[in-house]
Amino acid sequence: xxxxxxxxxxxxxxxxxxxxxxVLHDVSFDIRPGEVTALVGDNGAxxxxxxxxxxxxxxxxxxxxxxxxxxxxxxxxxxxAALGVEIVYQDLALCDNLDIVQNMFLGREKRRGxxxxxxxxxxxxxxxxxxxxxxxxxxxxQQVASxxxxxxxxxAIAKAVLWNSKVVILDEPTAxxxxxQTAQVLELVRRLADNGIAVVLISHNMNxxxxxxxxxxxxxxxxxxxxxxASDVTYSQVxxxxxxxxxxxxxxxxxxxxxx
Amino acid sequence: MTADLAPGKxxxxxxxxxPRKNATHSSTSxxxxxxxxxGRVRGxxxxxxxxxxxxxxxxxxxxxxxxxxxxxxxxxNLLTQGAGSIAIAMGLVFVLLLGEIDxxxxxxxxxxAAVLAILLTDHGWPWYGAVGAAxxxxxxxxxxxxxxxxxxxxxxxxxxxxxFLGFQGIxxxxxxxxxxxxxxxxxxxxxxxxxxxxxxxxxxxxLSVAGYAAIQLRRNRxxxxxxxxxxxxxxxxxxxxxxxxxxxxxxxxxxxxxxxxIIVDSLKGVPIVVPVIVVLLVVSTFVLQRTSFGLHFYAVxxxxxxxxxxxxxxxxxxxxxxxxxxSLAAVGGIIAASRGNSVDPNTGGSNVLLLAVGAAxxxxxxxxxxRGRAVDAVLGGxxxxxxxxxxxxxxxxxxxxxxxxxxxxxxxxxxxxxSRRRSALR
Ligand SMILES: Nc1ncnc2c1ncn2[C@@H]1O[C@H](COP(=O)(O)OP(=O)(O)OP(=O)(O)O)[C@@H](O)[C@H]1O
Ligand SMILES: [Mg+2]
Numbered sequence: 001x002x003x004x005x006x007x008x009x010x011x012x013x014x015x016x017x018x019x020x021x022x023v024l025h026d027v028s029f030d031i032r033p034g035e036v037t038a039l040v041g042d043n044g045a046x047x048x049x050x051x052x053x054x055x056x057x058x059x060x061x062x063x064x065x066x067x068x069x070x071x072x073x074x075x076x077x078x079x080x081a082a083l084g085v086e087i088v089y090q091d092l093a094l095c096d097n098l099d100i101v102q103n104m105f106l107g108r109e110k111r112r113g114x115x116x117x118x119x120x121x122x123x124x125x126x127x128x129x130x131x132x133x134x135x136x137x138x139x140x141x142q143q144v145a146s147x148x149x150x151x152x153x154x155x156a157i158a159k160a161v162l163w164n165s166k167v168v169i170l171d172e173p174t175a176x177x178x179x180x181q182t183a184q185v186l187e188l189v190r191r192l193a194d195n196g197i198a199v200v201l202i203s204h205n206m207n208x209x210x211x212x213x214x215x216x217x218x219x220x221x222x223x224x225x226x227x228x229x230a231s232d233v234t235y236s237q238v239x240x241x242x243x244x245x246x247x248x249x250x251x252x253x254x255x256x257x258x259x260x
Numbered sequence: 261m262t263a264d265l266a267p268g269k270x271x272x273x274x275x276x277x278x279p280r281k282n283a284t285h286s287s288t289s290x291x292x293x294x295x296x297x298x299g300r301v302r303g304x305x306x307x308x309x310x311x312x313x314x315x316x317x318x319x320x321x322x323x324x325x326x327x328x329x330x331x332x333x334x335x336x337n338l339l340t341q342g343a344g345s346i347a348i349a350m351g352l353v354f355v356l357l358l359g360e361i362d363x364x365x366x367x368x369x370x371x372x373a374a375v376l377a378i379l380l381t382d383h384g385w386p387w388y389g390a391v392g393a394a395x396x397x398x399x400x401x402x403x404x405x406x407x408x409x410x411x412x413x414x415x416x417x418x419x420x421x422x423x424f425l426g427f428q429g430i431x432x433x434x435x436x437x438x439x440x441x442x443x444x445x446x447x448x449x450x451x452x453x454x455x456x457x458x459x460x461x462x463x464x465x466x467l468s469v470a471g472y473a474a475i476q477l478r479r480n481r482x483x484x485x486x487x488x489x490x491x492x493x494x495x496x497x498x499x500x501x502x503x504x505x506x507x508x509x510x511x512x513x514x515x516x517x518x519x520x521x522i523i524v525d526s527l528k529g530v531p532i533v534v535p536v537i538v539v540l541l542v543v544s545t546f547v548l549q550r551t552s553f554g555l556h557f558y559a560v561x562x563x564x565x566x567x568x569x570x571x572x573x574x575x576x577x578x579x580x581x582x583x584x585x586x587s588l589a590a591v592g593g594i595i596a597a598s599r600g601n602s603v604d605p606n607t608g609g610s611n612v613l614l615l616a617v618g619a620a621x622x623x624x625x626x627x628x629x630x631r632g633r634a635v636d637a638v639l640g641g642x643x644x645x646x647x648x649x650x651x652x653x654x655x656x657x658x659x660x661x662x663x664x665x666x667x668x669x670x671x672x673x674x675x676x677x678x679s680r681r682r683s684a685l686r
Contacts (some may be wrong), residue, residue: 096630
């Protein structure tokens with residue numbers, strides 16, 4: 001899109017094993033501010049695992065995690081949040097019995113002394129939703145149980161950007177949504193990037209990927225097959241990268257994972 | 261706020277599409293609030309409605325069949341009868357909010373009452389020392405139960421069922437195989453047996469109403485200043501007015517002379533347990549509704565995994581719930597000891613737990629977790645007390661009373677389950 005920004009997150013040579021099973025092999029991955037980076041790959045390729053390593057849920061076994069050009073050690077979701085990295089998980093993790101504001105601030109409530117500062121939280125939540133041009137919820141004091149799938153997704157995303165996050169990672173945000181709601185969420189994803197946030201979008205849907213992303217990173221069996229500009233590749237090239245790890249001169253050269 | 265985020269979609273073709281940010285500090289209209297309430301009730305969120313309706317129907321029913329039900333004396337009796345289980349029920353609300361259960365709360369109150377009686381009567385402790393020790397006993401019991409549930413991972417049903425039996429045994433041991441210990445301390449006896457002076461009753465009521473009004477008005481003014489939605493003045497007037505009117509009616513009735521023989525002794529004023537329960541209610545409500553600690557009970561009860569990912573200490577909240585529950589059970593035990601003038605192996609036993617769980621559930625607290633308020637314990641506790649009291653006046657045996665109360669609990673739990681299904685279907 002714009003002139004290439006320097007990456008805010010750089011992963012270099014990440015290895016990750018669960019017991020005897022190595023899930024990530026020597027993965028390098030860049031996330032740039034103001035861009036949507038699509039992370040694609042077949043089921044079990046390691047997308048969620050990679051994202052959880054970034055979010056501090058899984059410790060990495062080897063490799064370097066650079067944030068704004070400095071090596072960081074992220075051991076917990078709190079560490080990631082402190083850097084400004086927020087993840088929207090596929091199951092969303094919202095509390096149905098709480099309202100939108102309470103969900104957005106859960107675990108990080110604003111207080112005045114002992115007492116919850118509802119007024120400030122309402123203002124901040126409204127401003128965030130406004131900033132995302134969300135006008136589909138009637139009241140931010142509505143229980144989350146009464147929201148549609150797309151609205152819930154929106155709340156989860158708003159929760160992630162509320163904290164002036166620099167990096168927002170969305171794990172299959174549109175998987176359970178209908179056509180209209182998918183379009184809404186994708187529009188939201190695009191707007192996040194346009195506001196300067198570094199966005200990672202995991203998706204199995206090539207239409208969605210090409211609709212919003214600036215770059216595409218393809219994982220194949222735990223190896224990074226290629227990270228390319230979306231405008232430089234075709235639909236079928238990406239599908240090839242996903243299914244066989246290579247496409248023409250793109251992708252993994254050999255089975256041992258050395259990229260060209 | 262509502263207006264800010266109103267949809268600019270087809271259903272409002274002429275509506276403003278841009279957010280009218282802070283342009284209208286609309287106070288939501290009374291009509292729309294009423295409509296939202298009806299919508300919530302239809303959607304299965306019944307809240308306090310069943311308890312309030314039940315209370316009205318039951319009171320009407322008993323006062324027609326037994327006019328003495330409405331007497332000043334009986335009204336005071338109702339309050340002191342209900343107080344003990346209301347305190348226990350209020351503690352249970354915290355545990356039920358997490359979707360857990362504490363079957364041992366009744367006997368925990370018995371253990372704490374026994375500790376109180378032994379320290380007061382056998383060891384001559386001052387009342388405050390004994391009360392402190394009794395409540396501390398409750399706290400330790402809660403730590404133990406909560407630790408077994410949250411840290412070891414035993415289901416609360418099993419932990420507290422075991423404790424139910426265990427505490428029954430401990431009460432027997434403490435009371436040397438069933439002797440009863442009478443209580444002579446005037447302060448403790450006063451809690452459930454004495455009354456405030458009529459003047460003090462009025463003063464406390466005036467302070468409560470003024471305090472409530474001040475909080476409501478300040479909150480509303482604060483929100484208006486920041487351009488947030490406010491409650492309409494009419495709603496505030498209704499809330500504050502009904503508290504004042506109902507409170508005044510209750511104080512007026514309780515201040516009547518209700519002694520059968522005034523020469524022997526005079527009996528009038530608000531029973532001391534009433535302000536005790538009011539303080540518990542205000543503190544619990546404050547904690548649950550106004551602090552993040554309280555909010556986390558709802559979060560853990562609603563979605564424990566989401567709470568964990570949000571950085572909430574889920575195990576800590578679980579333990580806290582049991583600690584609060586057992587500590588409030590201790591207060592219930594103290595009230596029971598005062599009312600009975602003694603502690604025996606049945607204190608906190610028989611139907612005490614059933615009545616307390618019934619009170620919370622009838623009041624609107626869900627057995628599935630995530631929904632409930634401290635005031636539920638009071639409303640439900642009054643329903644239970646009215647049933648017990650009214651049926652007693654009608655001359656039914658304990659057997660019938662138990663059976664009816666059990667059925668009412670089942671009905672309340674059924675309403676809870678059905679309303680949950682209803683909101684899941686939406
Ligand atoms: N906690 C874990 N313990 C052991 N193995 C795991 C764990 N998490 C993931 N794996 C394994 O790691 C591999 C990659 O899983 P991951 O969830 O990252 O895939 P994915 O690319 O997100 O797939 P999908 O598109 O299906 O979500 C899988 O083989 C999976 O079985
Ligand atoms: Mg996945």
